[in-house]
Every structure is written in C-alpha cells, then in structure tokens.
Amino acid sequence: xxxxxxxxxxxxxxxxxxxxxxxxxxxxxxxxxxxxxxxxxxxxxxxxxxxxxxxxxxxxxxxxxxxxxxxxxxxxxxxxxxxxxxxxxxxxxxxxxxxxxxxxxxxxxxxxxxxxxxxxxxxxxxxxxxxxxxxxxxxxxxxxxxxxxxxxxxxxxxxxxxxxxxxxxxxxxxxxxxxxxxxxxxxxxxxxxxxxxxxxxxxxxxxxxxxxxxxxxxxxxxxxxxxxxxxxxxxxxxxxxxxxxxxxxxxxxxxxxxxxxxxxxxxxxxxxxxxxxxxxxxxxxxxxxxxxxxxxxxxxxxxxxxxxxxxxxxxxxxxxxxxxxxxxxxxxxxxxxxxxxxxxxxxxxxxxxxxxxxxxxxxxxxxxxxxxxxxxxxxxxxxxxxxxxxxxxxxxxxxxxxxxxxxxxxxxxxxxxxxxxxxxxxxxxxxxxxxxxxxxxxxxxxxxxxx
Numbered sequence: 333x334x335x336x337x338x339x340x341x342x343x344x345x346x347x348x349x350x351x352x353x354x355x356x357x358x359x360x361x362x363x364x365x366x367x368x369x370x371x372x373x374x375x376x377x378x379x380x381x382x383x384x385x386x387x388x389x390x391x392x393x394x395x396x397x398x399x400x401x402x403x404x405x406x407x408x409x410x411x412x413x414x415x416x417x418x419x420x421x422x423x424x425x426x427x428x429x430x431x432x433x434x435x436x437x438x439x440x441x442x443x444x445x446x447x448x449x450x451x452x453x454x455x456x457x458x459x460x461x462x463x464x465x466x467x468x469x470x471x472x473x474x475x476x477x478x479x480x481x482x483x484x485x486x487x488x489x490x491x492x493x494x495x496x497x498x499x500x501x502x503x504x505x506x507x508x509x510x511x512x513x514x515x516x517x518x519x520x521x522x523x524x525x526x527x528x529x530x531x532x533x534x535x536x537x538x539x540x541x542x543x544x545x546x547x548x549x550x551x552x553x554x555x556x557x558x559x560x561x562x563x564x565x566x567x568x569x570x571x572x573x574x575x576x577x578x579x580x581x582x583x584x585x586x587x588x589x590x591x592x593x594x595x596x597x598x599x600x601x602x603x604x605x606x607x608x609x610x611x612x613x614x615x616x617x618x619x620x621x622x623x624x625x626x627x628x629x630x631x632x633x634x635x636x637x638x639x640x641x642x643x644x645x646x647x648x649x650x651x652x653x654x655x656x657x658x659x660x661x662x663x664x665x666x667x668x669x670x671x672x673x674x675x676x677x678x679x680x681x682x683x684x685x686x687x688x689x690x691x692x693x694x695x696x697x698x699x700x701x702x703x704x705x706x707x708x709x710x711x712x713x714x715x716x717x718x719x720x721x722x723x724x725x726x727x728x729x730x731x732x733x734x735x736x737x738x739x740x741x742x743x744x745x746x747x748x749x750x751x752x753x754x755x756x757x758x759x760x761x762x763x764x765x766x767x768x769x770x771x772x773x774x775x776x777x778x779x780x781x782x783x
Contacts, residue, residue, distance in 0.1 A: 334439075336360045338660065339453055339462040341445045341603070344371015345646050346468030346635035348429065349653025350660065355436040357661045362462075363433060364441040364455050368426035372470050372636075373646040375422050376488045381511060383418045384491075385679055388518040392681045396718035409519040411496040418491070447607040451630070464630050464660060465608070467617060468653070471596035471636035471644060476503070480565030483572055484592040487512065499523040499587040501574045503562050504594030505533035507678055510545070512591065513554050514680045524553070525585050527560040527576050529594070536643075536676070537684050538691070538725050538739035540705065545684050545741060548721040565590055596644070598637040613639035622665040623656040632656045642671055675753040677746045682719055685749035688737030688756060689727060700730045704782065708742060713778050719743050724782045726762070733761035735783060744775025751776055752783075 338354050340347045343365035355361045368375060387409060394404030430440045443456040453460045473486055487508050490497075497516050502509035505528025513524050526533065526549075533556060534542045546556050560583075562576045568586075575584050598616035611618045611627040616639040618626045623638065625631040634640075634656050635649035642648050651669070658667045675687040694701055704727075709720035722742025729736050738752045755765045762783040770776040 333452070333459045333461050334362070336362050336439075336460060336462040338362075338464045338466060339364070339460050340466045340468065341365075341453075342371070342468035342470060342635075342637075343367075343369040343429070343440075344468060344470055344635070344649070345373060346470070346649040346653045347371070347466065348433070349650050350466045350468070350632070350634075350657045351433060351438050352436060353654075353657040354660060355433075355438050359661070361437075362439040362441055362460060364443060364445050364453075366442070366444050369429045369433075369440070370422075370425045371646075374425055376491060378646055380418045380422050380491050381487075381515075382679060383421060384414060384515045384519075385511070385681070387414045387417065388515050389681060391518040393717075400718055409496070411519055412494060414519070415492075415494065445603060447604045450608055450628075464632070466656065466660070467600070467603070467610075467631065467633040467637060468635045468649070469599045469603070469637045472599040473592045474595045474597045476562070476592075476594060478562060478564050480567070480572075483565045483567055484590050486592050490591055496520045497589055500525070500589045500591060501572075501585055501587045502526045502591045502593045503574070504528065504592070505530070505556070505558065506535070506593060506595065508591070509593035510534065510549065510678055510680050512593070513549065514552065517552050517554055518681075523555075523587070525555040525574075525587070526557065526593075527562055527574070527585075528556070528558045529561050531559055533558060534678060534684065537678065537686050540725060541684055541723055541739050541741040544707075544721055544723055545678075545680060545682075548682070549680070562594075596636065598639075600637050615639040615641070620665075621668040622659045623652055623669055624659065624665065632660060640669070643674055643676060645674065645676060648674060673753045673756040675749040677749065679746065682721055682742045683745045685740045685745040686738065687749050687753040688735065690737060690739070691725075691727065694727055694736050699736060701727045701736055702730060703727060706782075708778070711778065712773060713744065713775055714742055716773070717743050726783050728762045728783065733763055735760075735762055735765070738782070740782075744778075748775055748779055748782075751779060 337359040338361045340351050340363040351363050394407045398404045441455050446454050448454050505526050509526045532539050560576045564575050566573045572590050609628045610625050616637045617633040618639050623632050634652035636644040655667050655669045673687050678684040705725040708722040714722040725739040727736040735756050765783050766780045
C-alpha cells in the first residue's frame with residue numbers, strides 16, 4: 333500500500349488547484365481521475381464550447397451586418413474543421429497538464445476511486461493510504477427516470493460530434509440547451525427544439541431579459557416550449573420520438589438526437605463515502621466555511637460536488653481550491669471562504685449575464701430599491717453591430733445607492749457584467765460607478781448610463 337500526505341480525487345480546476353500548492357509545500361501528493369486530466373470546463377464544457385461559439389460568431393456577425401455593407405454570401409460552418417479547431421486545445425491539454433503535475437513530483441493516476449476505509453482508497457488494483465483527502469469530482473447529468481433515458485446523449489457527446497447535427501431536441505432549458513442550440517442552428521442544423529419543464533427558461537436569470545432572449549432564439553429558427561414535461565423517448569429506426577406533456581395535452585417531436593440539458597448533480601455516487609464517514613447534503617459533500625468536511629476533518633471538498641451553496645461555476649471552484657489548499661498546508665483552518673459577487677453568463681449570441689440579486693430575491697429580503705430597466709437595441713453600441721436584442725435591468729437600493737443586482741442582454745454583456753461585479757465587490761455606489769470615465773466608444777462606456 334502506497335502512503336501519501338494527500339490524495340486528490342478529480343483532476344479538474346478544483347483538484348489541480350489543491351495539488352500544486354500542496355506539492356510545493358513538500359507534501360507527497362497523488363491525484364486520480366477516471367477521465368482525461370483537465371476537468372469538465374477545460375475539456376467537456378466551457379472552453380471547447382466557447383471555441384465552437386468563436387466559429388459560429390462569424391455566422392451571427394454576417395447575418396447582423398449584411399444590411400450594413402458586409403457581403404456575406406456563402407459563409408457557412410465546416411463542422412469537421414470546427415471540431416478539429418476545438419481539438420487543437422482539448423487534444424493537447426490532458427497530457428500537458430499531467431506532465432506539469434508529474435514534474436512537481438505529484439503522482440498521476442487513472443481509474444475509478446473508491447474509499448475502502450477511513451484513510452484508504454482503491455484505484456483499480458492500486459491501494460492508497462493518506463492522511464488527508466480532497467474531493468473535487470464535479471457533477472454529472474441528473475438521472476431523469478423516464479422511459480428511453482438510455483437514448484439521451486450528453487453535452488460531452490455533443491462536443492465530440494464529427495458531423496453537423498440535423499434535428500435535435502434538448503431536454504431542459506438552461507445553459508447547455510440554449511448555448512448548444514445557438515451553435516447548432518448557426519452551424520446548419522435543420523430543426524432544433526428546446527423542451528423546458530418550468531414556466532421560464534434560464535431560470536437563474538432575469539425573466540424579462542430571458543423573454544427577450546427566447547424571442548431572439550425563436551427568430552433564429554429554434555423552437556422553445558416552456559411548461560413542457562418530457563415523459564419518455566422511443567426509437568424508430570434511426571429516429572427518436574420524444575413524448576412530452578403540455579397544458580394542451582401530450583405531444584411528440586421526432587429528431588435525430590436527444591440531448592440531456594436538464595441539470596447536473598454531484599458526481600459522488602461511486603466513491604463509497606460512507607466508508608470514510610463523509611456526510612452528504614442536497615448539493616453534495618457537506619463542508620464548513622473552510623471547505624473541510626463537517627463530519628471528517630481529514631477530508632476537503634470544493635466545486636460542483638461540494639454543498640457550499642455557491643454557484644457551480646469554474647472560477648468558484650478555482651477560488652475554493654485556493655482556500656482549501658491554504659487550510660490543508662497550514663494544518664488548521666486559517667482562511668475561510670468568502671464569496672465575492674459572482675457574475676454568470678449564458679454564452680448565447682447575444683449573451684445574457686447577471687450578478688447579484690434578481691427582483692424576486694431582493695423583494696423576499698424586504699429591500700427597498702429602484703429598478704432601472706431599458707431596452708438598448710437603439711443605443712449606439714448595439715446599432716453599430718446590428719443587434720436589436722439588447723437590454724439592461726439594474727437594482728439600486730434606495731438611500732444607500734448600493735447596486736443590488738445587474739442583469740444584461742446584448743453584445744458585450746459578458747464583459748460589462750465583470751466590471752459591475754468588481755464595482756459591487758469594491759462597495760461602489762451607482763453614482764460612483766457613473767463617475768468612472770471609460771474609453772469611448774466601448775461596451776464599458778455604456779455602464780454609467782445603466783446604473
């Protein structure tokens with residue numbers, strides 16, 4: 333049995349971010365993953381998705397600017413070339429990451445990890461013993477429990493497609509559904525349907541801006557059904573029939589691919605956490621503010637598999653890993669995790685972004701605030717690039733001028749929201765942000781008019 337100071341399960345952002353500082357401190361460290369090193373964001377999510385968006389942005393730009401002088405005949409997506417472009421990043425990163433960890437003296441392991449006792453772990457036939465364990469195994473698609481669930485493909489499968497998808501149904505109406513639907517339609521897919529169980533799509537974003545994005549999505553040629561509950565999937569030859577219920581009764585849609593976009597849950601089912609005495613909550617491993625398991629002080633956990641209450645976003649996992657590593661190396665709880673304002677973005681074209689509270693959340697807290705809400709398709713920054721779907725909604729607390737929440741739709745929203753998040757974190761009031769002089773004309777220069 334090999335003995336270590338620390339064994340890490342999960343070689344994504346939340347795992348690697350603990351492995352490196354621990355090894356630098358002189359610890360004997362091992363890291364294990366059943367999948368290629370790099371994690372979901374780097375290999376199966378954010379980064380490869382954004383590379384596909386990078387190609388389809390050209391289609392969107394040409395469509396918007398054709399009437400403004402851009403000659404856009406014969407612009408189209410070569411799907412295999414686009415995927416080859418994606419692999420110029422995803423294909424090289426696992427080996428690059430492993431070699432970097434190995435150079436630091438970290439043992440790199442592959443396989444399924446399963447705890448066998450309080451201080452022991454089995455990886456295949458390889459038994460490990462450690463004083464500390466760090467769990468950063470991320471999330472997996474939630475099990476839906478519907479007939480024909482085996483016919484669902486995942487976002488990972490989508491990102492490995494070798495040909496342009498034709499007819500697609502997305503089960504769920506969140507990030508994955510809208511981002512991949514936009515990519516697919518601009519790449520030439522013929523029919524795309526999004527089936528969202530709830531009353532609104534993109535439930536974590538402002539409903540007024542989401543309504544505008546849904547309108548934009550439909551204009552692109554994508555069908556969006558809300559309050560559509562998928563009941564089952566069947567196969568007929570090479571086709572799939574998706575049955576769903578609505579207020580008007582049961583309906584079906586036929587397609588070539590059915591993509592799971594109905595949410596994710598902590599990927600911890602096969603770890604045998606009972607053997608190590610780790611308590612699990614609704615959103616994963618229960619940890620305290622120091623990212624330490626509340627039931628086993630020798631276990632830490634961060635990211636999508638930890639029940640922290642924070643959004644499941646890669647930068648959050650990276651920040652949590654930084655704090656967990658400090659506490660591990662110190663041998664005691666020296667740094668609590670304090671979450672700054674966390675922006676999030678749906679990378680549709682145009683993107684939808686938010687930071688802080690929604691109207692509903694602010695009202696539930698009993699706060700008094702003014703709502704600044706305006707469509708900005710006629711503003712210069714939108715008109716310049718031919719985008720009519722743009723808007724903002726900012727919540728400003730009465731009396732203090734504190735920015736409670738900001739919600740954006742339109743070109744540049746993914747960067748504007750970062751600036752507003754920094755301003756909120758720095759304690760700036762709306763008037764103070766108005767006083768910042770940004771380069772003009774730029775997307776940032778619109779911020780003063782929004783707050």
